[in-house]
Amino acid sequence: MLIDSTWPTQGTGVPRLVNPAQTWNNIAVNTVMNGGAKKPRRVRTAFTSNQMTELEQEYTRTKYLDRARRLELAEILQLNERTIKIWFLNRRMKEKEILT
Numbered sequence: 001m002l003i004d005s006t007w008p009t010q011g012t013g014v015p016r017l018v019n020p021a022q023t024w025n026n027i028a029v030n031t032v033m034n035g036g037a038k039k040p041r042r043v044r045t046a047f048t049s050n051q052m053t054e055l056e057q058e059y060t061r062t063k064y065l066d067r068a069r070r071l072e073l074a075e076i077l078q079l080n081e082r083t084i085k086i087w088f089l090n091r092r093m094k095e096k097e098i099l100t
Contacts, residue, residue, distance in 0.1 A: 051077045
């Protein structure tokens with residue numbers, strides 16, 4: 001994590017992060033020690049009911065998305081393309097578990 005040394009503090013005494021995508025809102029501290037260093041871990045994405053409805057509807061239409069449709073959904077639902085890709089992967093695995 002790089003710290004911008006040209007500013008004081010943000011009122012909390014915590015340095016401002018140079019990468020705005022890396023905030024404390026989307027990173028949790030991993031308590032597992034790996035070689036003495038703590039590794040940041042992403043917080044689980046909480047989908048809204050609207051997002052879940054759209055994803056489930058899209059899944060009923062097709063179980064596999066092409067990249068163009070993933071990008072469309074990402075923009076519509078305000079989610080990361082990778083998040084949608086993983087959601088579909090997990091949804092297929094869930095269906096597979098149900099069938100077995």
